[in-house]
Amino acid sequence: MGKNIRIEQIERLNLVLNVIRDVGRLLVSEKDKKKLIKGICDILVEKRGYFNAWIGLFDFEQKIELVADSGFESQSDFNSQFDMIREGLKKQEFTRCIQETLNSDKVFAVMDPVKECHDCILAEDYSDRGGLAVQVTHEGVNYGFMVLSIPRNLAMDETEKTLIKEMADDIAACLYRLDIANSNDVHGFLRVQDKMTSLGRVTAGIAHEIRNPLSGIYIYLKALKKIYNHMGDITRVVSIIDKIELASNKIESIIQRVMDFSKPGQPQFVMTDLNHYIDDVTKLTAVTLRKNGIQLIKDFDPDIPECYAEPHLIEQVILNLITNASEAMEEFPGEKRIELSTFRKGDCIVISVRDTGPGIPVSRQSRIFDPFYTTKANSSGIGLSISHRIIIDHGGTLKFSPSRTGGAIFIIEIPFENKKRIR
Numbered sequence: 001m002g003k004n005i006r007i008e009q010i011e012r013l014n015l016v017l018n019v020i021r022d023v024g025r026l027l028v029s030e031k032d033k034k035k036l037i038k039g040i041c042d043i044l045v046e047k048r049g050y051f052n053a054w055i056g057l058f059d060f061e062q063k064i065e066l067v068a069d070s071g072f073e074s075q076s077d078f079n080s081q082f083d084m085i086r087e088g089l090k091k092q093e094f095t096r097c098i099q100e101t102l103n104s105d106k107v108f109a110v111m112d113p114v115k116e117c118h119d120c121i122l123a124e125d126y127s128d129r130g131g132l133a134v135q136v137t138h139e140g141v142n143y144g145f146m147v148l149s150i151p152r153n154l155a156m157d158e159t160e161k162t163l164i165k166e167m168a169d170d171i172a173a174c175l176y177r178l179d180i181a182n183s184n185d186v187h188g189f190l191r192v193q194d195k196m197t198s199l200g201r202v203t204a205g206i207a208h209e210i211r212n213p214l215s216g217i218y219i220y221l222k223a224l225k226k227i228y229n230h231m232g233d234i235t236r237v238v239s240i241i242d243k244i245e246l247a248s249n250k251i252e253s254i255i256q257r258v259m260d261f262s263k264p265g266q267p268q269f270v271m272t273d274l275n276h277y278i279d280d281v282t283k284l285t286a287v288t289l290r291k292n293g294i295q296l297i298k299d300f301d302p303d304i305p306e307c308y309a310e311p312h313l314i315e316q317v318i319l320n321l322i323t324n325a326s327e328a329m330e331e332f333p334g335e336k337r338i339e340l341s342t343f344r345k346g347d348c349i350v351i352s353v354r355d356t357g358p359g360i361p362v363s364r365q366s367r368i369f370d371p372f373y374t375t376k377a378n379s380s381g382i383g384l385s386i387s388h389r390i391i392i393d394h395g396g397t398l399k400f401s402p403s404r405t406g407g408a409i410f411i412i413e414i415p416f417e418n419k420k421r422i423r
C-alpha cells in the first residue's frame with residue numbers, strides 16, 4: 001500500500017512539474033495578455049486535470065478588462081456555462097469566491113459549493129467538487145483573480161494551494177513586466193517627440209553650420225570661373241577643387257549627424273568619447289546662445305575614459321539641459337552664462353551644466369523630473385523626464401543641485417564600467 005501511495009505521489013508531482021514548466025514557458029514567451037491568461041487556463045485544465053479554470057484581469061481603474069476560461073461545456077441557452085458569469089463580471093458583479101480573494105492575499109478554498117456559494121450559478125452543478133480562488137497581485141497592485149474548479153480533496157491540500165498561489169504571483173509579475181514593456185513604447189515615442197522639439201530649437205545652429213561651408217563653395221566656384229574666363233593660373237585649380245570637396249563633405253557630415261540624431265528606432269550603445277559628442281551639441285547651440293546674449297564656457301577633461309553609451313541619446317540630454325538653461329535666463333537680468341564641464345570622479349564620468357539663471361525654488365525641485373511638468377507657457381515638460389530616463393538607462397544618475405550663486409546645476413554621473421550593468 002505504501003508503494004502505491006508513493007507511486008501516486010510521484011505521478012502527481014510529475015504532473016505538477018509539467019504544469020509549472022508549461023506555464024513558465026508561456027510566461028516568458030507570450031506578450032499578449034489575453035492569450036497569456038487563456039493559455040494558462042488551458043494548461044490547468046488539460047495538463048493538471050482541473051474541471052475548469054478562469055482568470056479575470058482589471059484595468060487601471062479596477063474594472064474588468066479581460067476574462068479567459070477553459071473547461072466549460074457548451075449548453076443550449078448559453079454557449080457555455082461560463083457566459084453568465086462573464087456577463088456578470090462585465091457589470092462588476094463578483095461571485096463570493098472573487099469577493100473573498102479580493103479581500104485577502106490567501107488562497108480561498110471552497111469545500112461545498114452548494115452550501116457555501118448561494119450566489120453562484122455554477123454551484124448547483126458542482127455539488128461534488130471543490131474550488132480555489134486567488135488574487136493575482138504584484139507589489140501591492142491587484143491585477144485580477146484566478147478561480148479553479150477542482151476535485152474536492154485537492155481543495156483541502158496545502159501543496160496544491162501553494163502551487164496556485166505561486167502561479168498567481170508569477171502571472172502577476174509577468175503582467176507587471178508586460179505593462180513596463182508597453183510603457184517603454186510610450187517612452188520611445190516621447191523620446192522621438194522630444195528629439196524633434198530639440199531639433200526645432202537648434203535649426204538656426206544647423207543652418208549656420210551648413211551656410212559656412214556653402215559660402216566657401218560659392219567663393220571657390222567664383223575663383224574657378226575667374227581662372228577659366230581669364231586663362232588664369234591653372235595650377236591653382238586642383239587645390240580649389242580639393243577645398244570644394246572638403247566643404248561639401250563637411251555639409252554631408254552635418255546632414256548625416258542631424259539624420260542620426262533624429263533617427264527613431266532602437267538605441268545603439270557603443271564605446272563613446274563623450275567629450276566629442278558634447279562638443280558637437282555646443283556647435284549646434286552656439287548660434288542660438290549667441291543671439292540670446294549667453295556666453296558658453298566649455299571645460300572638458302580630455303582624459304576622461306570612454307564609456308558605453310548611445311551617443312545621440314547623450315546629445316539629446318545635453319541639448320535639453322542647455323536649452324533649459326538658456327530658456328531660464330531669457331528674461332533674467334544680469335550676466336548670462338552656461339558652464340559645461342566634464343571630469344572624472346571615482347569610477348564615474350561627470351558632466352555638469354551650470355547656469356547663472358534664477359535657479360529652481362525648493363517647492364518645485366521635486367517635480368521637475370515629472371513627465372509633463374512645465375512652468376513655461378508653450379512647452380511640453382518632457383525634456384527632463386526623458387533625459388532622466390536616458391541617463392538611468394546608461395546606469396547613471398541625473399540630479400539637480402542649486403548653485404551657490406543662485407543658478408541651477410544639473411549633474412550627470414555615468415559609471416564608465418557600465419557595460420555589464422546595462423546588458
Ligand SMILES: Nc1ncnc2c1ncn2[C@@H]1O[C@H](COP(=O)(O)OP(=O)(O)O)[C@@H](O)[C@H]1O
Nearest residue numbers: 324325328368374375379380381382383384408
Ligand atoms: N536650468 C533651469 N533653470 C530653472 N528652471 C529650470 C531649469 N531647467 C528646468 N527647469 C524647470 O523645470 C521644468 C521642466 O523642464 P523640462 O522637463 O525640460 O520641461 P520644459 O522645458 O518643457 O518646461 C521647467 O519648466 C522649468 O520650470
Ligand SMILES: [Mg+2]
Nearest residue numbers: 320324383384
Ligand atoms: Mg526643457
